[in-house]
Amino acid sequence: MSQNDYNRNSEGLITPAMMTGRSYRTLTLDNKLRVLLVSEPGITMAGASMTVGVGSLTNPPEYPGLAHFLEHMLFLGTEKFPNENSYSDYLSAHGGRSNAWTGPENTCYFFDIKDNSLYGALDIFAQFFIHPLFTESCTEREMKAVDSENSKNLQVDSWRNNQLLHSLVDPDHPLSGFFTGNYETLAKEGIRDALVDFHNKFYSANIMTLTIMGSESLDNLQLWAEELFGPIENKNVTITPVGSEPFKYSIGKCMNVVPVKNTRHLRVYFPINSYHNDYDSNPECYASHLLGHESGGSIFALLKEKGWATNLVAGGHLGKKDYGLFLISVTLTDEGYENWEEIIQIIFQYIQILKNEGVKEWIVNEIKDLNNMKFNTASKLPAYSTVQNYSGNMQRYNEEDYLYGFYRNSSYRPDLINEVIQKLTIDNSIISLSSQNLEEICNMEEPWYGTKYHTFDIPQELKDSIDTENIHPALHLPEPNPYIPTDLEVKSPSEEKKIPELILSTESQDLWFLQDNTYKLPRAIISMEFISPTCYKSPENAVCNVILLKMLKDKLNELSYSAKLAGLRYTLSATSRGFLLKSSGYNQNLSLFHATILSNFVDFELQQERFDILHQKYQEELENTVLDQPYNHAISARNNIIYSPRWSTENRLEALPSVKLEDVINLRKSIIENLFVKYLIHGNFEKHEAIEIVEKSYQIVNWKNINWETTNFPCQRVVKLRKDDHIHAEKEPNPDNQNSATLNLYQIDTEDNIEAYAVMSIIAKLAKEKCFQQLRTVEQLGYIVWSGVSTMLGVECFRVIVQGDTSDPTHVDSRIENFLHEFYSYLETLGDAIYEETKESVVVQMTKKPENLSMAHNEFWYEIRERKYYFARTTDTAELVPTIAKQQVLEFFDEYILSQNRRKLSIQIFAGEVIKAEGNAKFVTDIEEFKAQSELWDIKECKDH
Numbered sequence: 001m002s003q004n005d006y007n008r009n010s011e012g013l014i015t016p017a018m019m020t021g022r023s024y025r026t027l028t029l030d031n032k033l034r035v036l037l038v039s040e041p042g043i044t045m046a047g048a049s050m051t052v053g054v055g056s057l058t059n060p061p062e063y064p065g066l067a068h069f070l071e072h073m074l075f076l077g078t079e080k081f082p083n084e085n086s087y088s089d090y091l092s093a094h095g096g097r098s099n100a101w102t103g104p105e106n107t108c109y110f111f112d113i114k115d116n117s118l119y120g121a122l123d124i125f126a127q128f129f130i131h132p133l134f135t136e137s138c139t140e141r142e143m144k145a146v147d148s149e150n151s152k153n154l155q156v157d158s159w160r161n162n163q164l165l166h167s168l169v170d171p172d173h174p175l176s177g178f179f180t181g182n183y184e185t186l187a188k189e190g191i192r193d194a195l196v197d198f199h200n201k202f203y204s205a206n207i208m209t210l211t212i213m214g215s216e217s218l219d220n221l222q223l224w225a226e227e228l229f230g231p232i233e234n235k236n237v238t239i240t241p242v243g244s245e246p247f248k249y250s251i252g253k254c255m256n257v258v259p260v261k262n263t264r265h266l267r268v269y270f271p272i273n274s275y276h277n278d279y280d281s282n283p284e285c286y287a288s289h290l291l292g293h294e295s296g297g298s299i300f301a302l303l304k305e306k307g308w309a310t311n312l313v314a315g316g317h318l319g320k321k322d323y324g325l326f327l328i329s330v331t332l333t334d335e336g337y338e339n340w341e342e343i344i345q346i347i348f349q350y351i352q353i354l355k356n357e358g359v360k361e362w363i364v365n366e367i368k369d370l371n372n373m374k375f376n377t378a379s380k381l382p383a384y385s386t387v388q389n390y391s392g393n394m395q396r397y398n399e400e401d402y403l404y405g406f407y408r409n410s411s412y413r414p415d416l417i418n419e420v421i422q423k424l425t426i427d428n429s430i431i432s433l434s435s436q437n438l439e440e441i442c443n444m445e446e447p448w449y450g451t452k453y454h455t456f457d458i459p460q461e462l463k464d465s466i467d468t469e470n471i472h473p474a475l476h477l478p479e480p481n482p483y484i485p486t487d488l489e490v491k492s493p494s495e496e497k498k499i500p501e502l503i504l505s506t507e508s509q510d511l512w513f514l515q516d517n518t519y520k521l522p523r524a525i526i527s528m529e530f531i532s533p534t535c536y537k538s539p540e541n542a543v544c545n546v547i548l549l550k551m552l553k554d555k556l557n558e559l560s561y562s563a564k565l566a567g568l569r570y571t572l573s574a575t576s577r578g579f580l581l582k583s584s585g586y587n588q589n590l591s592l593f594h595a596t597i598l599s600n601f602v603d604f605e606l607q608q609e610r611f612d613i614l615h616q617k618y619q620e621e622l623e624n625t626v627l628d629q630p631y632n633h634a635i636s637a638r639n640n641i642i643y644s645p646r647w648s649t650e651n652r653l654e655a656l657p658s659v660k661l662e663d664v665i666n667l668r669k670s671i672i673e674n675l676f677v678k679y680l681i682h683g684n685f686e687k688h689e690a691i692e693i694v695e696k697s698y699q700i701v702n703w704k705n706i707n708w709e710t711t712n713f714p715c716q717r718v719v720k721l722r723k724d725d726h727i728h729a730e731k732e733p734n735p736d737n738q739n740s741a742t743l744n745l746y747q748i749d750t751e752d753n754i755e756a757y758a759v760m761s762i763i764a765k766l767a768k769e770k771c772f773q774q775l776r777t778v779e780q781l782g783y784i785v786w787s788g789v790s791t792m793l794g795v796e797c798f799r800v801i802v803q804g805d806t807s808d809p810t811h812v813d814s815r816i817e818n819f820l821h822e823f824y825s826y827l828e829t830l831g832d833a834i835y836e837e838t839k840e841s842v843v844v845q846m847t848k849k850p851e852n853l854s855m856a857h858n859e860f861w862y863e864i865r866e867r868k869y870y871f872a873r874t875t876d877t878a879e880l881v882p883t884i885a886k887q888q889v890l891e892f893f894d895e896y897i898l899s900q901n902r903r904k905l906s907i908q909i910f911a912g913e914v915i916k917a918e919g920n921a922k923f924v925t926d927i928e929e930f931k932a933q934s935e936l937w938d939i940k941e942c943k944d945h
Contacts, residue, residue: 006376006404014404017376018490018521025218026399029226031234032206036390036402037221038213044848045095046118046214047383048125049110049391053207056179057104057242057320063194065146065181068102070195072142073134074109075100078127084138085773087124092769093834095841096121097384104179105239105320106395112384114844118214119224126228129203139192141780144806147183148783151805155627155737157259160449161434164257165269165318167446168250168430168455175246175323178448204235209394211387241322247271250430254459257434258442258452260736261624264332266340267432268347269317272324272423275416279397282409283416284326287424288315289367290354290477291328291347294561297476299328299350301558305474307613308336308343326424333613337435344431345466350475351424352468357477359414366481368409370565375407377488377521377567377586379852426463483566485588488522491515491684499871500680500860504691508705509677509698512864513690516683519853523567524587524683526594526693527861530578531678533706533713534670539647539655543618544667545574547659548606550614555604556597568593576645576716578671584854587684591693598700602672611661622653626733630741631784631803634907637728638743641905641924642719642792644931674711675703680864682857717936718795721747721903725921729809729908739782740911741803742812747903748796748896754873757789758880759892760796761842764788766830767823774819775802781812794866795937798897809908810917820897827890839881846878 007015013024025037056067063069075098076084083089091098096113109128113121153159159180169176178185210229212221251271259265275283292314294300303309310331317327328347330336336343381389390402397405442452493515504511516524535545549572553560560570568585570593583594625636640648647655677697681690706713732740750756767787776785782804790797802812850856863869870876896902906921908914916923924930 006372008400012400013402014400016378016403019378019380020520022380023218024403025222026402027222027225029205029230031230031232033229033232033234034209034394034399035225035229036209036211036394037218037225038211038386038390039216039218039221040213041215043215043383044115044844045112045383046115047110047112047387048118048122048210048212049108049387050125050129051106051108051209051391051395052129052203053106053209053395054202054237054239055103055105055107056177057174058202058239059174059177059179060194060198061177063181063188063191064178064185066186066194066198067107068179068181069142069146069186070198071100071102071107071109072146073138073195074128074132074199076138076142077133077135078124079131079133080127081124082133084135088769088773090117090121090124092765093837093841094121095765095844102179104175104318106392108388108392110384110388110391112382112387114841115215118212118216122212122224122228126232129205129208129229129232132199134192134195134199136192139195140187141777143183143186143191144780145776145783146181146186148780148804148806150180150182151739152629152783152803153180154449155260155734157261157263160260160446160451161257161432162318163449164255164446164451164453168253168255169246170243170249173246174242175318201235202237202239204237205232206234207237207239208232209391211390211394213383213387242320244274244323245271246323247325247430251428252458253430254456255430255432256438256442256454257432258436258439259434261627262436262620263624264334264337264435265432266330266332266336266343267434268328268344269430269432270326270424270428271430272319272326272420274319274322274324275420276319276321276396278413278416279401279405280408281411281413281416283413283420284316284319284324285367285409286359286364286417287326287354287420289363291350293478295478295558297474297478299346299475302346302472302474303330303336303343304554304557306335306339307609308333308339310613310617326420332435334616337433337437340433341462341465344426344462346472346475348426348466349468349471351421352471353475353477354421359417360477361412361414362480363477364409364412364417366484370481370484370567371407371409373485373488374567375404377523379519379521379523379854382851426458426466429458431458478562481562481566483563483568483589483593485522485566485586487588488586490520490522491686493517493686500682500864503687504694508675508703509679509694511679511681511690511694512860513680513687514682514860515686516853518849518856521853522586522588522684523584523853524590524681524685525582525584525853525857526590527680527682527857528581528697529575529678529865530581530671531676531706532578532671532674533711534667534674535574535578536576536645536647536716539651540659540663541667542574542647543652543655543659544664545579547611547614547618548664548668549574549579550618551606551610551664552601552604554610554614555600559596563589563593570594570597576643578675591689591696594693595696595700598697601668602701606661606665606668608661611664615656615659619653619656622649622656625649627737629803630732630737630739630909630911631743631801633730633732633909634741634743634801637730637907637909638745638905641728641907641927641930642745643716644719644936645716671703672701673704674706675701676706677703678864680857680861682860683853716793718793719931720935720937721905722922722934723901723903725902725904725906725919726924727813727906727908727917727921728924728927729910729914729916731914732909732911738805738911739803740805740807740809740812741801741907741909742809742816743907744800744813744816745790745905745907746798746897747905748798749903750796753796754877755880756796756892758877759884759889760789760798761846761877762839762881762884762889763798763893765838765842766827770823770826771800771819774822775815779815780804781807781815793937794868805911808912808915809906809910810915813906813908813917824890824893824898827886827893830886832886835886839884843878843881846874846881
């Protein structure tokens with residue numbers, strides 16, 4: 001198959017050449033609603049998405065955040081289905097979920113659901129766009145929900161930076177507004193009338209795009225679309241252009257910014273034209289490809305060599321239909337921050353190379369070939385993602401390109417590419433430098449997020465210093481990408497296998513293998529677990545392990561960037577047993593790519609300069625965790641208490657100063673001398689190829705086996721909570737974050753028991769929507785409300801997480817407990833029909849086929865890594881679910897969630913002073929002492945391989 005051989009259906013829609021089993025139809029209803037139908041017989045989960053071509057740029061000036069507020073309100077009752085929970089209850093009862101988002105130009109609503117319940121969900125969904133109620137009773141409550149959502153983002157630098165950019169916009173341009181909204185902007189007289197007016201004016205069929213996906217035939221899906229969505233009114237809306245020059249008063253400005261986290265960034269923005277309608281040539285892509293490149297000769301390669309940068313990205317940013325913005329963003333080291341003006345010079349020298357060299361057609365063709373290859377060999381995504389992506393595409397691309405538009409780069413337009421490049425000048429730029437070192441000179445404050453900043457004209461001496469005549473000799477265009485595959489043949493397996501088999505087992509390694517015959521793509525995945533007793537035996541070793549992997553990734557950067565562009569990727573991650581290496585992508589070059597990574601692990605020189613930079617970076621990462629969201633602090637505290645051993649952030653920060661380069665060198669040597677490796681090779685490889693990969697890996701690393709009889713292996717295990725209530729309380733470490741968090745964990749007194757998991761899955765399914773509805777929607781305890789099953793090294797738990805700024809954790813804990821007792825009463829009165837429907841939904845979720853190779857691989861790899869090898873776990877559990885009686889669920893819930901003998905841990909993160917709850921709960925103040933006095937759940941020994 002050629003990289004450019006896409007398919008077209010009978011209506012001209014371009015579809016991926018190697019994606020089978022799906023059929024498509026495009027149509028426009030009488031009301032001008034554009035529709036894309038996707039039929040895939042046999043799928044278990046269906047879905048739909050509606051994208052409305054209006055968003056936050058159309059907010060009335062007097063009601064900032066109104067479009068986002070409407071997105072919240074739309075779900076809460078319609079004339080046909082007046083109950084505000086009709087939608088959420090129906091989805092919950094039939095295995096579904098939903099979400100929505102508001103962008104500057106579009107608002108998207110989407111859901112998935114058990115396939116045989118799709119029609120009912122579509123009926124409810126369609127009414128949002130026909131006759132929503134926007135009831136007075138919900139208005140106040142959802143304003144608080146929007147306010148809570150905004151509160152969650154106030155200490156997040158990405159949100160702060162975007163809003164700061166808005167503040168530089170022409171004040172008469174809609175982009176200058178505050179898009180999220182909060183209670184202050186919405187709690188005004190006339191807000192409900194404004195909401196209704198916005199919906200009546202802009203929610204029109206002619207600017208809506210709908211995608212429906214299910215197992216029904218295209219004819220049936222079309223009938224449903226016409227019946228249910230045909231009544232949406234067409235108001236012949238035209239969205240007024242917002243203006244093409246939002247940054248006209250900011251060009252030539254410098255901005256100093258104080259971030260929340262201890263990071264340093266240099267950002268250079270360039271206002272450019274909008275190329276929204278030129279997606280077939282995608283002229284911005286050429287500049288972003290070259291300016292964001294990381295191979296030899298690139299801006300980043302030079303900055304990395306100088307020790308000035310740890311990351312660089314380049315490309316379109318916040319660009320929309322009427323305006324464009326190009327961004328080059330550099331993550332700086334301390335030394336890079338001191339030399340930011342020289343970095344500016346390097347950036348503009350590289351831009352000058354683009355101008356001097358002219359547009360290279362071979363580079364355009366390489367980008368085009370890569371995009372076509374990615375499109376034609378794309379893996380399937382679940383309905384939930386598919387419908388959302390496609391309905392969004394329909395807002396921008398021509399009908400034939402609803403699937404292909406993002407990848408299309410078919411028109412060679414050097415004139416437009418040059419037009420973009422010519423806009424990349426110092427006089428057409430906005431420069432932003434962010435660092436906590438700038439606090440003293442930042443005397444301005446952005447009103448919505450409180451970001452401190454300072455603006456001034458780009459100094460003339462900086463402009464004059466840019467030397468585009470004597471370009472740095474290290475800068476040049478990239479070479480042709482050597483990793484682009486030419487062989488996309490899919491191999492037919494000689495025998496039919498559905499689960500991995502152990503085809504090689506020695507004292508040094510285990511190889512599990514499965515040749516794919518399900519997804520039929522020219523891709524494969526190689527997962528390796530490096531098991532070594534030295535990696536986690538102390539905080540110092542754990543720190544060395546992380547830094548070693550950071551240094552390896554740093555070394556691989558230039559090579560891996562070209563490989564990534566050609567569809568080859570890898571991940572390296574430290575674990576409590578050693579580390580994981582996962583290589584994936586097109587199988588033709590994957591084994592060579594994988595071998596190159598291993599060769600570098602063994603042979604690359606660990607340099608003091610790179611160690612110093614990455615040591616500092618890791619320290620900053622650890623220190624910046626205090627600025628994470630409170631619920632993340634709760635999860636971290638839970639893990640510190642539950643896992644043993646577990647080296648906390650504090651442990652690592654204490655150990656970090658003593659860790660030297662020599663320690664990292666010694667750790668690498670120690671790993672190679674004490675190592676066992678597990679593999680799962682899965683995909684478009686044959687058995688002999690998998691064995692060759694493993695043999696080659698062993699030759700490269702040449703490791704020595706672990707002596708299991710003499711090695712004291714620090715296997716991580718789970719603390720068995722005593723049968724009591726336990727509380728661990730902490731003060732939120734970021735004083736500027738006004739949110740608190742509560743995490744309640746209920747340990748189930750069974751180990752690796754699929755019957756217990758079956759019961760837990762039924763409980764979690766029934767509780768999820770009820771918990772969200774009560775704690776978030778009704779009681780407004782926080783924007784983040786999650787509940788469900790959590791599996792911790794084979795130990796099942798039920799957990800509830802709440803984060804918000806309205807109540808302290810002691811109150812939230814009491815409300816969670818109140819909800820759980822009310823939920824038990826709900827279970828007692830639950831009708832048989834709903835209970836049976838819920839079990840059926842659980843079975844559908846458990847038995848649905850993984851959508852792509854990666855999802856299937858991850859399920860198999862979990863069983864191998866955890867030494868369970870129970871590949872039929874989900875199917876066997878699914879077979880048990882229909883046999884679980886409601887009385888069994890009630891008894892289980894009472895015993896493990898409500899009774900005096902339960903094992904409960906409540907993690908409480910207080911935004912203010914810590915309040916000690918009244919009652920008989922045991923407080924966990926000294927975590928290590930608590931763990932030392934606790935039993936551990938039994939698990940398989942690490943040597944059981």
